[in-house]
Amino acid sequence: MSNILIINAHHYYSFSKGELNAALAARAVEVLESRGHATRLVVVDEPWDANEQVQNHLWADVILVQTPVNWMDVPWTFKKYMDDVYTAGMGGELCNGDGRSSKAPALGYGTGGSLHGKKYMLSLTFNAPKQAFNNPREYLFQGKSVDDLFFPLHMNFRFFAMEGMETFVCYDVMKNPTTESDLVRFVAHLEQNFEPCLT
Template sequence: MSNVLIINAHQKYPFSEGKLNQTLVDKASKWLGENGHQVRVVTMSDSFDVEQEIANHQWADTIILQSPVNWMGVPWLFKKYMDEVYTAGMAGQLCAGDGRTSAEPIANYGTGGTLTGKNYMLSLTFNAPAQAFEDPAEYLFEGKSVDDLFFPMHMNFRFFGMQALTTFASFDVMKNPQIEQDLARFEAHLAAQFK
């Protein structure tokens, strides 16, 4: 039915081996395969070839970014991946410049993406409880959503011309984990996004 690239952005730490993120990757890979999709997986803990990763992005109809949230963003190994792969992809494979022209040097910034017609989905794991988001009375996020927090990541994919699918999040995964419920929600989420 479609080609799906899953990026496991987890980076191992002594307090976080990455079991949940790997379980979500395995669940997505199995479910997608059973439902007729072709799947490729890249993991940040493994070495990667820049040209192959560009080719993976071109091959994919949808990219799933599976990532823990470390210090309000993605782990640094995935940032390194972006710096290497996405910068190399600026040569026309992922985008043809930033969309501006010498005739229009101000307008159309961010419209040079060559991955139009493709989608991406963020799947995130948080130590934060769900209540920390979207409740203005909560101190840290002041009523902002998960997608507000990950606005820069959305812009990275949009820069390449991609469209967002609905974000999935698992919350409170260290202090109050609800793994079985999260896995059931994740499978239902996949079914809704990949009809």
Template sequence: MKNVLIINGHEPYSFAPGELNASLVSQVSNFFSSRGAEVSITETAKAFDIEEELEKHVQADFIFYQFPIYWMGPPWRMKKYIDDVYTAGTNGPLCDNDGRSSRAPKHNYGSGGTRSDTKYMLSVTLNAPAEAFDDPNEYLLEGRSLDDLLLPMHTTARFFKMQPQPTFAAFDVIKNPELETDFDRLNSMLKALV
């Protein structure tokens, strides 16, 4: 991978200043930089230029989304980033409209993406234990997987025809963190990509 865009979607709070997400971003940046890739990092909690972000997406052959799960989804400024940048990218840099045609206006919605050469990976931190997922006996998620929870992010990437890579998660990061193991797992997953 020659051009890597890392999007750090952490939203800082006094109880969660973002050190873990920043450390994961640093690990990924160092990993790809050491292999000769050009790495660009965007922090969605800071001001950004929409046109500059679109250009980063056009140049990227790999996009790494790093964010915590807050209330079962990405933080609000990450969602705002997606709304602002990806809306500006329709009918141009990221897709040719929504894929429908005047001949078939009710079919092929979401198939107009132009980023089929771009791979992406979701990496999340969350307080939920891994055991909360994929178990129909667990109360909140009722057997849903982590990728089920992340379906809106995956569907957004699919809208632009980006190619998914395995999702990474650091589970239980507040009550029972296993950070050294998490960093090792992420490193192994990154090595499998290149």
């Protein structure tokens, strides 16, 4: 059995109520538990305790972040979650500082992570269409990929010595939603990345 922490990072707005992210998080619970994994679901918009969330990270073999993309980043409420939880875990639970020593302060930044052997997965919902990425002719992203855009979030997990899994993306969710096919693709993505647990 693997332990999977699923974080629904959506923040409620009247124009974005979070149904898709909630549906994806719920589908992840359903699919992963049907394959023999244990799950815990955290909803960032609901009350949470930083120390308890540190323990959730220690419990988990994989952290699945389910988040919308707000202004090219995660919602501010999830940034607050990261600031509070990850600061609470800097005493050795998630990392031992930044990995440097006073003897060589210019070397080894970011190598103090304590979560060796653990993995993470990003599952993102975008208003942007798929064609906006990996295309140097497109204005905004200038040929960059989704993972290029989310390099800072990848580095947050790398700071804890975690290994990334393949990112999942739902594109164009406001102007051209394809929710049913997105959910089908998501199930296939989970089944490809999480083997059934032997009983």
